[in-house]
Amino acid sequence: MIQIEHLSKSFASPAARTHPSPETGQHALHDVSLTIEDGDIFGIIGSSGAGKSTLVRCINLLERPTSGHISVDGREITGYKGRQLLQLRASMGMIFQHFSLFQQRSVLRNVSFPLEIQRKPRRVCESRAIELLELVGIAEKEQAYPSQLSGGQQQRVAIARALANNPRVMLCDEATSALDTATTASILELLHSINAELGVTIIVITHSLAVTERICNRIAVLDKGRLVEQGATREVLRNPQSQATRELIAADRVAAFPAAACESAGKAGERAGKTADEAAGKDRGEAATEGTRGAAGTRSPGDTGLACKGADL
Amino acid sequence: MEALQTFFENYGALLARGTLDTLLMTSVSTLCAYILGIPLGILVTITAPQGLRPHPVCNTVLGWILNIGRSIPFIILLVALIPLTRFLVGTALGVAGAIVPLVFAAAPFVGRMVEQSLAEVDDGLVEAAQSFGASLWQIVYKVLLRESVPSLIRGASITFITLFGYSAMAGTVGAGGLGDIAIRYGYQRYQDDVMLAAVLLCIILVQIVQTIGDVSARKIDKRNR
Ligand SMILES: Nc1ncnc2c1ncn2[C@@H]1O[C@H](COP(=O)(O)OP(=O)(O)O)[C@@H](O)[C@H]1O
Ligand SMILES: [Mg+2]
Numbered sequence: 083m084i085q086i087e088h089l090s091k092s093f094a095s096p097a098a099r100t101h102p103s104p105e106t107g108q109h110a111l112h113d114v115s116l117t118i119e120d121g122d123i124f125g126i127i128g129s130s131g132a133g134k135s136t137l138v139r140c141i142n143l144l145e146r147p148t149s150g151h152i153s154v155d156g157r158e159i160t161g162y163k164g165r166q167l168l169q170l171r172a173s174m175g176m177i178f179q180h181f182s183l184f185q186q187r188s189v190l191r192n193v194s195f196p197l198e199i200q201r202k203p204r205r206v207c208e209s210r211a212i213e214l215l216e217l218v219g220i221a222e223k224e225q226a227y228p229s230q231l232s233g234g235q236q237q238r239v240a241i242a243r244a245l246a247n248n249p250r251v252m253l254c255d256e257a258t259s260a261l262d263t264a265t266t267a268s269i270l271e272l273l274h275s276i277n278a279e280l281g282v283t284i285i286v287i288t289h290s291l292a293v294t295e296r297i298c299n300r301i302a303v304l305d306k307g308r309l310v311e312q313g314a315t316r317e318v319l320r321n322p323q324s325q326a327t328r329e330l331i332a333a334d335r336v337a338a339f340p341a342a343a344c345e346s347a348g349k350a351g352e353r354a355g356k357t358a359d360e361a362a363g364k365d366r367g368e369a370a371t372e373g374t375r376g377a378a379g380t381r382s383p384g385d386t387g388l389a390c391k392g393a394d395l
Numbered sequence: 396m397e398a399l400q401t402f403f404e405n406y407g408a409l410l411a412r413g414t415l416d417t418l419l420m421t422s423v424s425t426l427c428a429y430i431l432g433i434p435l436g437i438l439v440t441i442t443a444p445q446g447l448r449p450h451p452v453c454n455t456v457l458g459w460i461l462n463i464g465r466s467i468p469f470i471i472l473l474v475a476l477i478p479l480t481r482f483l484v485g486t487a488l489g490v491a492g493a494i495v496p497l498v499f500a501a502a503p504f505v506g507r508m509v510e511q512s513l514a515e516v517d518d519g520l521v522e523a524a525q526s527f528g529a530s531l532w533q534i535v536y537k538v539l540l541r542e543s544v545p546s547l548i549r550g551a552s553i554t555f556i557t558l559f560g561y562s563a564m565a566g567t568v569g570a571g572g573l574g575d576i577a578i579r580y581g582y583q584r585y586q587d588d589v590m591l592a593a594v595l596l597c598i599i600l601v602q603i604v605q606t607i608g609d610v611s612a613r614k615i616d617k618r619n620r
Contacts, residue, residue, distance in 0.1 A: 142526060172528030185618045186542050196527040198537065203472035227617040247527070 084141060084251065084283070085119040089150035111130055111135040112307040114150070118300075120250075123277050123284045125298030125315065127291065127330060132304040134287045138253050141285070144173045150188050152250075172200060175244025179256035181236040183228040190214065190224040196246040214242035218272060234265035241272060251283045252276070258293060266290075270297050291334040295319060303327045309371075406589055409576060414596055417572035420562045424494045425555045428501035435461065436503065436509025436537055437583055440529075447521070458476050464503025473568060479551050481489035493562060493570035501558055508550035512543040519575050552608025554602050563597070573597050 091111040117126045127302035138143040143162060152160050154170070162170050175196075183192050193214050194207035202210075205345045215221045218238040218384075220231075228236055236256060244252055254273070258266040274297050277284050288294060290376060292300050294315055305326035311318055322328045337352045402525045425606040440459065442446045467475075473496045477487045480495040516539050524538045540547070563574020581590020 139614040144522065144525060168528040168530060170528070171526055174526070176521065176523070176526035177428060178519060182517070184523075184538065184542060186544060186616070188617075195524070195537070199527050199529045199533055215524060229618050243527075253526075274457075 083120055083155060084285075085151075085153045086117070086137075086141075087115050087151045087153075088139060089101070089114045089147050089152065091133075091140060091184055100367075103327070109307050111140070114304070114307075114309045116118040116302050116309060116312055118283060118285060119161060120283055121277070122282055122296065122300055123274070123286060123298045125224065125294035125301035126287045126304060127284065127289060127294055127301055129333075130329065131187045131306075132328065134304055135255055137304065138255055138285060140173045140252075141253060143167055159333075162327070172196065172247050173251070175247070175249040175252040177237065177244050177252070177254050177257045177274075179337060181228070181233070181240045181260075182201055183236055183239055185210050185228055188224065189220070189226050189228070189231070192228065193242045195243060200247065210246060211311070214245055215239075217245070218242045232265075233261050234269060237261065237265075237269050237318050238272065239278070241269075244354055244373035245276070245280075245282075249282060251285065253282065254286045254291070267296075268381070273297060283373055290332065291319060293335070311393075355390075402588060402592075403565070406592065410573075410589075410592055410596060413573045413576040413593060414570065414600070416570075417507035417559065417562055417566075417597075418498065418600070420490050420570065420572055421511070421555060422498035424501060424558055424562075425491070425551065426485070427494070427498040428554065429551065431498065431502040431507025433509050435506030436513060437539070439506060439510050440513045440539070441535065447534060461503045461506045464499070465507070467500075469496070469500050469564055472500050473565060482602045488569045489569055493565035493572075497558055497561055497565060500561060501554060504552055505559065506548070508554065509547065512550055515546055516542045545609050545612040548612040548615065550605045552604055552612075555604050555608075559597070559601060559604070587599045589598060 088236070090109065092109045092115055095244050106302050112135060114133075123168055123303060126137060140147050140155075141208065143159065150160070151158055159170055182316060183261055185193065190208065190211050192209035197207040197210060210226060211238055212221065215224055219239050220235055220242075223231060223239075227240065231239065239256075243332050252273075257273075258269050261269060272288070276282050277297075284297075286293065286298060298315045299314050300313065303318065303324065303326055305324070310324040310326045318327065319331065322331060325331055407588045434459065439454060442450040442457065444454070446454075448533070476496045476499060480487045480492050481496055484491045486492050520538055520542060521534055524534045528539065561572065562572055563577070566572045566575030567573070567578050573596055576589045577593040577597075580586040581593070
C-alpha cells in the first residue's frame, strides 16, 4: 500500500536559483493526498503539465517532495538516503514513454541490468532475463539490440527489465503514448496480466481515457498540481464531479471523433485535429490520427467507449 | 628504380626507426592522457549544475584547469616542463622526454572530449538506471561510459592524430621520430627526398589510424542497425 499525504513539490525556477524567494518557486504539486492499495491498477490522468510525472517520480524519490509524506507498506520513505534509497528504488519497476533502453546493450543485457546493479552472478542474471523475456513474449529477440526492434517490442523489453527484481510496484509514465492503437492494446493486455498473475501494483500515468478505462480500477485526476478527483474509474468517468475531469472527457471525445466534429462545424474540425495532435505529442501525431480513424469508423459520436475495443484490436 | 633502392639502403633504417619512435611516443602519451583525462571528464560531467552530483566550486576549478591546460601553446609547454620531465623520467631528451609534455598537453583536451561524449548519452537512460537503484558509480560505469564507447573511440583517434602532430614538434627539441627527421634532413641539410619520405609516412600513418578509429567505432555502435 502506498499512502501519499499532503504532498507538495515546487521546482526552483532558474530565477529562483540565483535569487531565492518563495514566490519564484513553481508549484508542480500542491497538497496531494491519495492511497494506492496493493493489487490496484491505479490511473493518474490530467492535462499536460498537471504534475502527473512529478507525482509518480516522488514515489520512487527520483524527485524529492518539498513537503508531505509518502509511505510504502507503512514505512515512511520521504527521508530515505544512501543505500536505503537505492534499495527502495530497486524494489519498484519503472517504464517510460520512450522506453529508455540501453542502446549499446543487447535485449538480454538490458533485462539483466537491474540484477547486475544488485551484483547478482552473471548466470543468475541471464537465466532470469530469459525467463522474463518469455513472460513478455519476445524470447527470440534476446540477442537483438533495441534499435532493431519496433516500439511495441522495445516496450516489452522495458517491461521485462522493470520486472527483473520482482518489484511489488510498477510505475508507468505515459508507457503507451508513443505507440499506435493496436500496440497500445497489446501492451495494456500485458500490464493487465502482470497485475493479475504476479499481483504487481501498477501505477499508470496517461492522458488517454481509453487507457484508464481499459485497465485501471481506480483513477485520480490532477489539475494544475492539485488532486481534483479520485475514485473507481467507472464512477469518475460516468459521473465526473470536477470541471477539470469534464474537460478531459470532452477533449478526449473531440480527439476521438474529429470527423463528426468536422461535420457539425467547419472550424471545429481544425480545433479537434489540433487537440488530437497536442494530446498525442508532436512526434506521435501520426499514431494519434491512425487511432482516431479506427475509432471513428466503428463508433458514433455519443459513445464514450474504449478506443481499444474498436476494430483495430 | 635504382635511385629508389639506394635511397632505401641509405635511409630505410632511419625512417623505420623514426616511424617506430613516433608511434611509440604517440601511443604511450595517448594512453597516459586518457588515464588522466577520463577521470577529469567524468568529474567535470557529474559536478556540472545539472549533473549527478552538482558541485559548483569543484566544477569551476576543473573547468579552469581544462581550459588553461588547453590554451598553453604546446611549444611553450614543451620548454616549460623540462625540469618536471627531468624529474619524472630522468631526461628531457628522446622519446621518454617527449612523452611528459605530450601527456600534459593532451590530458585537458581528452577531459573535454570525454565530457562531450558523456553529454551525448540520453538523460532518459540515466534516469532509467536511477529508477533501478543504480549508484553513482554504477551509472557512470554502466551507463555513461558504456553507452558512449563509440563516441569515445572516435575521440581517441582524434586525440592520437593531434598528438601525432605535436610529437613532430617535440622532435625539434630532440625527441626523435618522423618530425625530427623531416626537420633535420629537409630543413637543415636540404635533403628534400628524405623530408618528403618522412612526410609521406606521416600521412599514411594518420590515414591508417583514422580509418581504424572510424571502422571500429561503427562496428561497435549498436544504434542505427
Ligand atoms: N525538473 C523540473 N524543473 C522545473 N520545473 C519542472 C521540472 N519538472 C517538471 N516541472 C514543472 O512541473 C509541472 C508539472 O510537470 P510534470 O509533472 O512533468 O507534468 P505532466 O507529467 O503532468 O505533464 C510543469 O509545470 C513543469 O514545467
Ligand atoms: Mg509527464
